[in-house]
Amino acid sequence: MRLRNILVNLALAAGGIVMLLPFVWMLSLSLKPENEIFTPDIAFLPREWDFANYVEAWTVGYAGTFVINGIVVTLGILVLQYLTIVPAAYVLARKRFQLRGLIMSTVLAVLLIPPQVTAIPVYMMLAEARLLDTYAALIIPFATSAFGIFLLRQSFKTVPQDLIDAARMDGASEVYTLWFVVVPQVFPALAAFGIFSVVTHWNDFFWPLLVVTSIERATPPLGISIFASSEGGTEVGAMMATATLIVMPLVIAFLIARRRFVEGVTLSGIKG
Amino acid sequence: MTGISLNAVSKRFGATDVVRDVSLDVAGGEFVSLLGPSGCGKTTLLRMIAGLETVTAGEICMGGETIQHLSPSARNIAMVFQSYALYPHKTVFENVAFPLLMQQSMVLRLPWLRHLVPNRHRVDAEIAARVDPVCHLLGIDHLTARKPAQLSGGQRQRVALARAMVREPKLFLMDEPLSNLDAKLRAATRAEIIDLHRRLGVTFLYVTHDQGEAMTMSSRIVLLNEGRIQQVGTPLDLYNDPANLFVAEFIGLPKINVLDLHADGKEGRIDGIVLREMPSEIDGVPTPRGAQLHVGLRPEALQLCSEDHPHAMSGPVHIIEHLGNEAILRVSKDAKDICIRVQPEQAIGLSPGRTVSFRPAWERALLFDANGSRLRATRLRAAA
């Protein structure tokens, strides 16, 4: 029994090394001067710690721009999504009206559409509005999320009607009741969706690749891909420093809020 | 003191009439219970008064003014919900203060943003000055920093009461407020609510399905069934002088015994016992020969007797309930279960299976026609 346990853990450790290897190698390369990178010998720790790569990534390169763009875009999307999803999900969960069935079917239908299918017309629309290569092009197409509406509607259905009635008796307006009485009750679902949304859009590559051409507007994945194709061959250290800087925010957040992250990211299982 | 009056109020959900043509006058300061089985419309009626449901037809007036177009909060009515409906994310203090906070300006109501308002401290102090005495009165002042999840059922109940009281409403609505408490706490809280009513002196409307609560707490009871008022009266009125068979059967524990009576002209027969002076007409229609009437006999209107008494009925005892100060005998008779309330010593020595004889106290019998309406004019008199 004991032996088998050790074997299982050894196997997991072997797999774990493969999982962690790129992270370690990324950090290692990002701290090495160029002459230590281009050598056939392998050393995890640099002989000579060199933070110049980070300085270069931030000042000469665009690492800071990528990170800031990433924050602007993900938070912009998230705020817009909350503002559109919360009221819609609330009404769909708690009100009776004639078009409800039709609207719910629309929401479910959107869940079936993969993002690559809508790309061409949405791109045309943004081109027509002269919005290509702007933050708006990165944010507006994701202003709402059918998945978010679907998810939040389920949560809103579990809020007791008495609570909403009590708030009305106490003199709260409907908007106030929604945002300050009902919304706090579904905080876990909101947090899970928020993590899902931020992780998805921070890491999204396809859409920024289409609508952004200038490096000043590049989100983290697009930014590093431009870096890699332009000077990746020579500036490996700076590139690895950039990679570290754009990978770390989510990795650190994950390590802090492990359970919420797993919950939020696996949510997409319902969506695919 | 403000009372409330309902004038032909009805409520319809789709095709179902939930409340039908309810008219009721409640005087200021009264404690009135809305009693009835589940689905009788009592909660809907309460919610219409609260403003949480629209009124399909009819009028609701408070202090002589119609209120049904007012929003719930504009009616100056407080409500204690069955589930208490405490805001789980707010502390006890914040829960109680919530109705007062909602009376402030928009910015002051917003979390975080309110810190920008310069006179915030003065407003907060005013709110605290009203919240603290209420919490003190209900004995929850040591709990004000807690969240509802950290409270016991009884404590949550008090917080719900405090939140209702803090606005100093003219009318208190309570929707089965004791149903989530355990039996012991329920009795204690019952007494506290009566005490609270006396101290505040405002009108209480109390919804319950528990006749014990309604009987002990209220000055008057409104008994509802299928959306209609069956009877309005004091607890003793409903018990002693029920308007119909439904009221007679709903009020009283153990339930009233109902025997079938064959009317035969001026005579009636129950089980071979001949009754004289039967009503010759009911609602102006001559009583047909062989009409079925119902006689209601409360368990204390039956007494044990010797088997040779002229009006003796008999049957085997199948359950004996010793309650200490009295005993209840359940006797099987013609597939019916007859309940007899007896002195405790009368039950000693009886064992299930023994046949006992009993006779009705005719002067306490209640007569109902075939539709269940009470025939008040008729006193039953047995032939010698």
Added chain:
Amino acid sequence: MSSIENISSPPRGHSVAAESSDRAPILANAAYLIPAIVALLAFFILPTFVTIGLSFTDWRLGARSLSFVGLDNYRDLLASGAFNDTLWNTLKLNLFVIPTSFLTALLLALAIHSQTRLAAFWQTVFFLPVTSTLVAMAIVWQWVLHPQVGMAAWVLRQLGLNPINWLNDPDLVLYTIGFISMWQLVGYYMVLFLAGLLAIPRHLYEAAQMDGARSGLDRFVHVTWPMLGPTALFVLIITIIKSLQIFDVVRVLTKGGPNGASEIILHTLYQEGFIYFRTGIAAAIATLFFLVMLALTLYQMRVFDRRVHYS
């Protein structure tokens, strides 16, 4: 924000009472619903129809005119050798990625589930790549696998083997891409399996043990696998959906090369639509892709529904 301010302060005095339950309105709280509905229509529903419509035209991005060509785009695509290669590559990649990641994730979940103290630790380790930016990590993998200075080359040298050019060998490139994709997502599938394993009641194992199921294999065959059935099907469909959507690694590391050896469907869609601007062709590819995904997602929703009912 001003719209919210407006809704929030209904006229005092004679404000609206309860929502009428007597007759349902056409749209309750239009202001609550319209932003979401407009966005759903503008960015999802309409574009999908436009894409399908464009797939029957010869439109090129930016062109002034277009004409209806019927099914020509589809016919050309299916007749073209290049697109058949794309489909073949996509199929090869998926036939490698789907079973491998499914089985790896299942084994990982079983192994981690058997651990008591280290379960949380291993879960963290294997889930870490899921949250990381794949594009950045793919570039890192490129340097791990670098034929001269990469770690993989070093290991091979230590073993006395010749270094392998993982990303430039036409026979290997698809598997390398598949491996990097799996590296990222296997932890995700594992977590889904773990949730399914956690839902299996303990007492079933105890009962099986009482009934004589002694070995771990017995327990797996008679309890774990049957109870895990719905989860397994669910994970399998997600694996297919996610694998069909592989794009980032190809775009960043190979751009379909060398010599078209890693050209897969989404990359072709991107090239046709946004590099060569053959919008009609791209729309036809998107439509075909949509149909496959639609079937899979509909099936997945059914499975999910059932899974919810069972739990």
